[in-house]
Amino acid sequence: MTARALRLHLRARGVPRFGAGLILVTVFAGVAAQWLATRPFFDGPGARVPVVALAPLLAALLLAGTLAGADESLERVTPVRWRLVRAAHVGAATVLVALLLAATGLHDPAVYGSYALVRNTLGCTGLVAGAAVLIGARLAWLPAFAYVVTVYGASPARDGGWENLWAWPLQPSTAGWSWAPALAACAAGAVLYVRWGARG
Amino acid sequence: MxxxxxxxxxxxxxxxxxxxxxxxxxxxxxxxxxxxxxxxxxxxxxxxxxxxxxxxxxxxxxxxxxxxxxxxxxxxxxxxxxxxxxxxxxxxxxxxxxxxxxxxxxxxxxxxxxxxxxxxxxxxxxxxxxxxxxxxxxxxxxxxxxxxxxxxxxxxxxxxxxxxxxxxxxxxxxxxxxxxxxxxxxxxxxxxxxxxxxxxxxxxxxxxxxxxxxxxxxxxxxxxxxxxxxxxxxxxxxxxxxxxxxxDPGALALVCTERAPRVCVTRINEFLLPDVDAVLRPGLERLAGIPGTPVEAVEENARRPGGHRPGTAWFSLLDQATLTGGVARRDWLETTFRSSLGDDGCPPPPDSTGDPVEDASWRTELAAFLWMEGDPPPELTALPGQRQREWIGRVFAASRACDRAELARLALS
Amino acid sequence: MTVAVEELTVRYGRRVVLNGLDLALDTGVHGLLGPNGAGKTTLMRVLATVAPPNGGGVRLLGSAITGEKELRAVRRQLGYLPQTFGFYPRFTVREFVEYFAWLKEMPAARIPVAVDRALERVGLLDRADDRMKTLSGGMQRRAGIAQAIVNDPRLLLLDEPTAGLDPEQRVAFRSLLRELGVDACVLVSTHLVEDVAVACERVSLVDGGRLVFSGTPAQLAAAGGDGDAGDSAIERGYTAVLRAARA
Incomplete structure (x- = not known):
């Protein structure tokens, strides 16, 4: 793929817009995390739960728009090795989002900081990628959005046990089991997406 | 149309x-x-x-x-x-x-x-x-x-x-x-x-x-x-x-079990009373007859600031009801009850490390709590039954009066 | 005159799309021909009251559109099928046409009958309760025609209505056009010259934002000679008129 073809492909997928949105989300996450962590009436870095839950979700929502072209069936009849392209696309995007967001939580990264942001990025992008395959890129944002928003709204009162599993976006990164569903979602979403691509 | x-x-x-x-x-x-x-x-x-x-x-x-x-x-x-x-x-x-x-x-x-x-x-x-x-x-x-x-x-x-x-x-x-x-x-x-x-x-x-x-x-x-x-x-x-x-005074009115020692919940939580009673009764009965210890357990929502009631222990029903109307965490309910036996809103002791090895008053309280849990330390079981009960009564009374000096004096070892 | 357009000018930015176009249409089926980019769709959009003209006069159904009241009065008697036709995929065909009948402010009591009639005329009555997204492209196009004719419009504007229709459907559609042209002014924009030859009483040819021919299909066919490109007389006429206009 030449540089020009790559540029055209990225434009066709709306990547420039995604990049701009991602920068906004990163800045917003950084500012909000800093503000929350320095409020005297909160428990320091532990107050960053909303950022940890919502910033990766927002980034994943923006990513959803880049997962399909204007006409999937038109693209697929071309001889490009789409699985490779899709793998690179979803892999690079996940790494980029994870790195950028992790940078906003470097202060005390273990207490609702970088680690949890990385875990939630993996989980949310996995959910979005999987949903793009199952219900199409247009609505791919919906399951992740509904899930995280509802988990956050339900704000599980205790951690430990089942909450670690189903409420993974809200668990501290030290809750080992919370990584399992996030990693599972990431792996399943990526595999589905790379194998089949977004539903047309 | x-x-x-x-x-x-x-x-x-x-x-x-x-x-x-x-x-x-x-x-x-x-x-x-x-x-x-x-x-x-x-x-x-x-x-x-x-x-x-x-x-x-x-x-x-x-x-x-x-x-x-x-x-x-x-x-x-x-x-x-x-x-x-x-x-x-x-x-x-x-x-x-x-x-x-x-x-x-x-x-x-x-x-x-x-x-x-x-x-x-x-x-x-x-x-x-x-x-x-x-x-x-x-x-x-x-x-x-x-x-x-x-x-x-x-x-x-x-x-x-x-x-x-x-x-x-x-x-x-x-x-x-x-x-x-x-x-x-x-x-x-x-x-x-x-x-x-x-x-x-x-x-x-x-x-x-x-x-x-x-x-x-x-x-x-x-x-x-x-x-x-x-x-x-x-x-x-x-x-x-x-x-x-x-x-709403009606919502906070107390509903209690009929047999002593009493367990009381507010009216809005009345449906939890049988479960709460089952959890707390053994503890209350353990204390029965010991002078200076609570004779009833009351839900914390009914507690008013400043109203010191020596005969009352408190417990919290926060986050306790399950979908079927039972108590979700019995251990947590018991813990809130027990901790109210030893603490009546006391200020934290100024120069304590909180370590039972160094601090005699903590040692005393710990022994009393272990007794409540049915696992008293050997130095307490070494005392005759009646003395044990008297000692427990004095410990909880001192605890609730925030009298750390008395607690230190009561230390068994 | 149902449609009277004088010196119509439309610009998109600096590009002039319609340049002093004159057009007069009355009851009957009119074909609108022209090469790509000639301004056919823009003319249709002006007549459909979607695009405002930058200059010139447009009188629809006998009235100049000066205010909201006249605009709504005209729109009640208007039917329009745009070139890119969209629909709500989860609606059934009947619901879709019914919805547009409501939007066209038809009296509620008339709507059920009118919807059935429109669906019957386009041959979709047996699919009336299927969802739009389950229809084939040609059927979706016919549902679009049904919404355009549901209010028995006096002015019916169809932009590429036969795109996606199979030959049998096109034949049926032509006879529907002739039927509609009895009471209404029907303007059909198309690239399919044979549709015009068969179904239209009059034909207008637009090129470069101007009207370059207006007459009957026979007159258009007569304009062509043996030397002109085309497989039929009317195609040769079409080529000849365009060449003359560009000379």
């Missing part, structure tokens, strides 16, 4: 999706926090208001999705040639998603009401006060969604705007003393045993209703018409509602 169009929208427009989303959302939130509402009518009403934190963004997203439909379906051009004013279909679409969303809430709500009715032991006057604001707040949210969706008809408007509202509604929690929290429909300041005056609920309903009107008028580009409700809403801002909640 408008009824027929509304039916079409409800069946095959975004309304069906909105109904599904709100049904799933509410079910989930209800199941995740049953302790907030199970068995309490007031609790159900109050918790529904807290649920607006989730439901309002869902309604907003539904409104925005509906408003962006014409662009997604590429019917904008065709709609530009019809005689019916654009606000007719817009308003119908808004009504459809709002109604659809509300219908989605109905089923989980009915189930929750049936579960509450099965267990509820108290329905005070005006427990339903927070309820009428719910549909008005949700209608305002979907109207805002329509406004945003018409301005920005993109595919990601709905989720991004929904998230933004979510963050916005959560903000008051970060400013706990702000008077402006009353502007939000999703308040967490309500309690199931606290009644807010009707004027307060009326104020909130009027404020949100006017907001909905402003959003809809702005969505139809009737700038001048929007001025009237906006001005009215502005006047409401000048006169914030009376902030005078009053505890």
């Amino acid at each position: 408008i009824g027929r169009i509304l039916r079409i929208e409800l069946r095959h427009g975004s309304a069906a999706l909105a109904a599904l989303a709100t049904a799933v959302g509410l079910t989930w939130v209800l199941v995740a926090n049953p302790a907030q509402w199970v068995g309490q009518w007031g609790g159900l009403a109050v918790y529904l208001r807290m649920c607006l934190l989730v439901l309002c963004p869902l309604f907003l997203a539904a409104g925005a999705w509906q408003a962006g439909r014409d662009r997604r379906a590429r019917t904008v051009e065709l709609l530009g040639t019809v005689p019916r004013p654009a606000w007719h279909p817009m308003l119908t679409g808004w009504a459809a998603v709002t109604l659809g969303g509300l219908c989605g809430l109905a089923l989980p709500l009915l189930v929750a009401a049936a579960m509450t009715a099965r267990l509820a032991t108290y329905a005070g006057p005006g427990w339903w006060g927070p309820l009428p604001t719910v549909p008005i707040g949700l209608a305002a949210a979907s109207a805002l969604g329509v406004l945003i969706g018409r301005r920005f008809p993109g595919r990601f408007t709905a989720p991004v705007a929904g998230l933004a509202l979510y963050v916005g509604l959560a903000l008051p929690a970060y400013f706990p003393d702000s008077r402006w929290a009353v502007l939000s429909p999703a308040t967490d300041e309500f309690r199931s045993y606290v009644l807010w005056p009707a004027s307060f609920h009326t104020w909130q309903a009027a404020w949100l209703g006017l907001l909905a009107a402003v959003f809809l008028l702005l969505a139809t580009r009737r700038w001048w018409a929007a001025v009237v409700p906006a001005a009215l809403a502005g006047t409401l801002l000048v006169a914030l509602p009376p902030d005078e909640p009053a505890e």
Whole structure:
């Protein structure tokens, strides 16, 4: 793929817009995390739960728009090795989002900081990628959005046990089991997406 | 005809999706926090208001999705040639998603009401006060969604705007003393045993209703018409509602077991009494007859500041009710009870390390707690039975009197 | 005159799309021909009251559109099928047409009958309760025609209506056009010259934003000679008129 073809492909997928949105989300996450962590009436870095839950979700929502072209069936009849392209696309995007967001939580990264942001990025992008395959890129944002928003709204009162599993976006990164569903979602979403691509 | 169009929208427009989303959302939130509402009518009403934190963004997203439909379906051009004013279909679409969303809430709500009715032991006057604001707040949210969706008809408007509202509604929690929290429909300041005056609920309903009107008028580009409700809403801002909640004495009245030692809960939690009694009775009976120890256990909600009652131990039912109306964590219930035996709101001791090895008073308290748990240390069991009981009584009395010096004197080793 | 256009000018930015176009149409089926980019769709959009003209006069159904009241009066008697036709995929065909009948402010009592009649005329009555998204492309196009004719418009504007229709459907559609042309002014924009030859009483040819020919299909056919490109007389006429206009 030449540089020009790559540029055209990225434009066709709306990547420039995604990049701009991602920068906004990163800045917003950084500012909000800093503000929350320095409020005297909160428990320091532990107050960053909303950022940890919502910033990766927002980034994943923006990513959803880049997962399909204007006409999937038109693209697929071309001889490009789409699985490779899709793998690179979803892999690079996940790494980029994870790195950028992790940078906003470097202060005390273990207490609702970088680690949890990385875990939630993996989980949310996995959910979005999987949903793009199952219900199409247009609505791919919906399951992740509904899930995280509802988990956050339900704000599980205790951690430990089942909450670690189903409420993974809200668990501290030290809750080992919370990584399992996030990693599972990431792996399943990526595999589905790379194998089949977004539903047309 | 408008009824027929509304039916079409409800069946095959975004309304069906909105109904599904709100049904799933509410079910989930209800199941995740049953302790907030199970068995309490007031609790159900109050918790529904807290649920607006989730439901309002869902309604907003539904409104925005509906408003962006014409662009997604590429019917904008065709709609530009019809005689019916654009606000007719817009308003119908808004009504459809709002109604659809509300219908989605109905089923989980009915189930929750049936579960509450099965267990509820108290329905005070005006427990339903927070309820009428719910549909008005949700209608305002979907109207805002329509406004945003018409301005920005993109595919990601709905989720991004929904998230933004979510963050916005959560903000008051970060400013706990702000008077402006009353502007939000999703308040967490309500309690199931606290009644807010009707004027307060009326104020909130009027404020949100006017907001909905402003959003809809702005969505139809009737700038001048929007001025009237906006001005009215502005006047409401000048006169914030009376902030005078009053505890409902009926809700907090105590209901106790008949046989001694007594276990008492507030009336709203009466359905938990058999379970609570079963958990706490062994401990109370262990203490029975020991001078200076509590003779009853009472739920903490009934505790009043300054009212020192030496014969009473307290326990907390916070987050305790399960969906079936039982106590969720017996160990936690027992812990709150036991810790109240040794602490009656004492200030933390100034120069203590909290280490039983170094601090004799801690050692004393620890031994007493181990005795309560049925696992007394050897130095205590070395004493004759009667002496053990006397010693326990003196330890708890000193503990509750915040007398650390006496506790240190009582140390067994 | 149902449509009277004088000196119509439409610009998109600096590009002039219609340049002093004159057109007069009355009851009957009119074909609108022209090469790509000639301004056919723009003319249709002006007549459909979607695009405002930058200059010149447009009178529709006998009235100049000066205000909201006249605009709505005209729109009640207007039917329009845009070139890119969108629909709500989850609506059934009946619901879709019904919805547009409502948007066209038809009296509620008349709507059920009118919807059935429109669906029957386009041959979709047996699919009336299927969802739009389950229809084939040609059927979706016919549902679009049904919404355009549901209010028995006096002015019917169809932009590429036969795109996606199979030959059998096109034959049926031509006879529907002739039927509609008895009471209404029907303007059909198309690239399919044979449709015009068979179904239209008059034909207008637009090129470069101007009207370069107006007459009957036979007159258009007569304009061509043996030396002109085309497989039929009317195609040769079409080529000849364009060549003459560009000379």
